[in-house]
Amino acid sequence: MIDYTETLINLGYLVASILFIVGIKMLGKPETARRGNMLSALGMLVAIVSSLFECCLSFEWVIAGLVIGSAIGAIAARTVQMTAMPQLVALLNGFGGIASLLVGWESFHSQPDSNLFITIAVILAVLIGGIAFSGSLVAYGKLSEKISGRPVVFKGQQAANAAIIAAILLGAALVSYNPDAFYAYALFILIIALSFALGVLGVIPIGGADMPVVIALLNSYSGLAACAAGFIILNNVLIVAGALVGASGFILTGIMCKAMNRSLANVLFGGLQAGSSKGASAADQGEAKPISAEDAYYVLEAAASVVVIPGYGMAVAQAQHAVRELGEILENNGAELRYAIHPVAGRMPGHMNVLLAEANVVYEQLAEMDDVNPIMETVDVCIVIGANDVVNPAARENPDSPIYGMPIINADMAKTVMVLKRSMGAGFSGVDNPLFTRENTRMLFGDAKATLQQLIAEFKEN
Numbered sequence: 427m428i429d430y431t432e433t434l435i436n437l438g439y440l441v442a443s444i445l446f447i448v449g450i451k452m453l454g455k456p457e458t459a460r461r462g463n464m465l466s467a468l469g470m471l472v473a474i475v476s477s478l479f480e481c482c483l484s485f486e487w488v489i490a491g492l493v494i495g496s497a498i499g500a501i502a503a504r505t506v507q508m509t510a511m512p513q514l515v516a517l518l519n520g521f522g523g524i525a526s527l528l529v530g531w532e533s534f535h536s537q538p539d540s541n542l543f544i545t546i547a548v549i550l551a552v553l554i555g556g557i558a559f560s561g562s563l564v565a566y567g568k569l570s571e572k573i574s575g576r577p578v579v580f581k582g583q584q585a586a587n588a589a590i591i592a593a594i595l596l597g598a599a600l601v602s603y604n605p606d607a608f609y610a611y612a613l614f615i616l617i618i619a620l621s622f623a624l625g626v627l628g629v630i631p632i633g634g635a636d637m638p639v640v641i642a643l644l645n646s647y648s649g650l651a652a653c654a655a656g657f658i659i660l661n662n663v664l665i666v667a668g669a670l671v672g673a674s675g676f677i678l679t680g681i682m683c684k685a686m687n688r689s690l691a692n693v694l695f696g697g698l699q700a701g702s703s704k705g706a707s708a709a710d711q712g713e714a715k716p717i718s719a720e721d722a723y724y725v726l727e728a729a730a731s732v733v734v735i736p737g738y739g740m741a742v743a744q745a746q747h748a749v750r751e752l753g754e755i756l757e758n759n760g761a762e763l764r765y766a767i768h769p770v771a772g773r774m775p776g777h778m779n780v781l782l783a784e785a786n787v788v789y790e791q792l793a794e795m796d797d798v799n800p801i802m803e804t805v806d807v808c809i810v811i812g813a814n815d816v817v818n819p820a821a822r823e824n825p826d827s828p829i830y831g832m833p834i835i836n837a838d839m840a841k842t843v844m845v846l847k848r849s850m851g852a853g854f855s856g857v858d859n860p861l862f863t864r865e866n867t868r869m870l871f872g873d874a875k876a877t878l879q880q881l882i883a884e885f886k887e888n
C-alpha cells in the first residue's frame with residue numbers, strides 16, 4: 427500500500443530543495459537578491475513543516491525551539507550593525523556546526539551499533555561540526571575584538587595540529603571498526619574534544635584581517651556537517667541543504683581569495699604583514715592636497731562623468747543615503763554617474779551592494795571593477811568614499827607591496843580623484859596608499875557622511 431504521508435513529506439522536501447536552489451541563484455544579482463532570500467526562507471519553512479509529519483517527533487520541543495530561535499534571530503537581525511554582520515554570521519555558522527555535532531552525538535549515544543555507513547556519517551558530523559563550532563567562536567571573538575585579532579603562533583603548532591589529526595583518524599578508525607567496544611564511547615567523546623581543539627588551533631594563527639575568508643570557509647564546513655547529519659537521520663532535505671551550503675561556502679571562499687589575489691593556503695597559514703609602511707614608491711612620497719567642500723563642489727559641478735567608489739568607511743559612516751542623494755544631484759546636473767563596486771570592498775561579500783540597495787540606488791548604476799577599469803581614463807571625477815585598499819595603485823605597480831597583485835579599481839587613472847576619509851590612515855591591510863599623494867588626487871578630510879552632507883548643501887545653495 428502506498429504511504430501517502432511519506433510521499434507528501436518527500437514532495438515537501440523536493441519543493442524546499444528547489445526553493446533553496448532557485449533562491450541561491452537569485453542571490454547572485456542585486457535585482458533579485460531580496461526575492462531570492464525570501465524564497466529560500468520559504469523553502470526552509472516548507473522543509474520544517476514537512477519534517478513535522480515525520481514519525482516520532484515531539485512537537486513541543488520543535489515548537490519551543492522554533493519560537494526561541496526565531497525570537498533570538500529576529501532581535502539579532504534587527505539590532506546588529508551592518509559593520510558587525512561578519513561576526514553575526516560567524517556565530518550562526520558556529521550554531522549550525524554544534525547542531526550537527528549534537529545530532530551525531532545523540533545518534534551514537536542511542537544507537538552505537540548502527541552500520542558502518544552511519545557510524546562514518548556520525549563521526550564526520552561531530553568532527554566537522556566541532557571544528558566549525560569552535561573555529562567560528564574564535565573568529566567571532568577576533569572580529570568583535572573580544573580577543574586579540576593578532577595571529578597566535580607558538581612553537582610546534584603544526585606538529586600539534588598533525589598529532590591531533592592523527593589521533594582523530596586513529597580514534598575514528600577504532601570506533602568505526604567496533605562501535606560496541608567498551609572503549610568506543612570514551613573514544614567518541616575524545617574525538618569531539620579534539621575536534622573543538624582543532625577548530626581553535628586552526629583559527630588562532632590567522633589574523634583578524636583574514637577572518638571574513640575564514641568565516642566563508644567555516645560556513646562551508648557547517649554545511650558539510652549538516653549534510654553528514656542528514657545522512658545520519660536519513661533526511662533528504664538536510665542532505666541537500668547541507669551540500670548547498672558546503673558548496674556555496676567553498677565557492678565564496680574561492681571568490682574572496684581571488685579578489686585579494688591570495689591562495690587559500692596563504693590565508694590559512696600565511697597572512698598579511700599588517701602595519702607595513704611599504705607600498706609607496708619614492709615618486710609617491712609627495713604631500714597630500716586637501717580640498718574644501720566648497721572647492722570640491724566646483725570640481726563636481728563641472729564634471730560630465732563621475733564614478734563613485736564606496737569602501738568600508740562608507741559603512742562605518744553610514745553614508746549610503748547621503749551618497750545616493752549626492753548621486754541624484756550630480757545626475758540632475760547632467761553628469762553620467764556610476765558606482766564601481768570592488769568584490770572585497772567593505773568587510774563581507776556584497777557589503778557595498780547591500781548598503782547601496784538599502785539607500786535605493788538603482789541597480790543599473792552599479793558597475794563591476796572589470797567594467798569600469800577600461801573606461802577610467804575618460805572619467806572626469808572619481809569620488810572615493812571610505813575606500814582605501816581597493817583603490818591602492820601599489821597593488822598594481824609596486825612588487826614590494828604586501829598587496830601587490832590584488833586587483834584594484836583604477837581610481838588613480840581618472841582625471842581627478844576625490845578621496846573622502848578622516849585621515850591619511852591605512853585601511854584594512856595596514857599598507858600605505860600612494861593614491862592619496864598623487865598629482866590628480868584631492869583629499870576631502872572628515873567623516874564621509876558629514877562631508878557628503880556639506881557637498882549636498884553646497885549644491886543646494888548654489
Ligand code: NAP
Nearest residue numbers: 638737738739770772774775814815816848849853854874
Ligand atoms: P579599507 O581598505 O579597510 O579602508 C577603509 C577606509 O575607510 C580607511 O582607510 C578609513 O580611513 C576610512 N574610514 C573609516 N571610517 C570612516 C568614516 N567614518 N568616514 C570616512 N572614512 C572612513 O576598505 P576597502 O577599501 O573597502 O577595502 C576592504 C578591505 O577589506 C580590503 O583590504 C579587503 O581585502 C578586506 N577584506 C574584505 C572582505 C570582504 O568580503 N569585503 C573580506 C576580507 C577582507 P580613515 O581612518 O582615515 O578615515
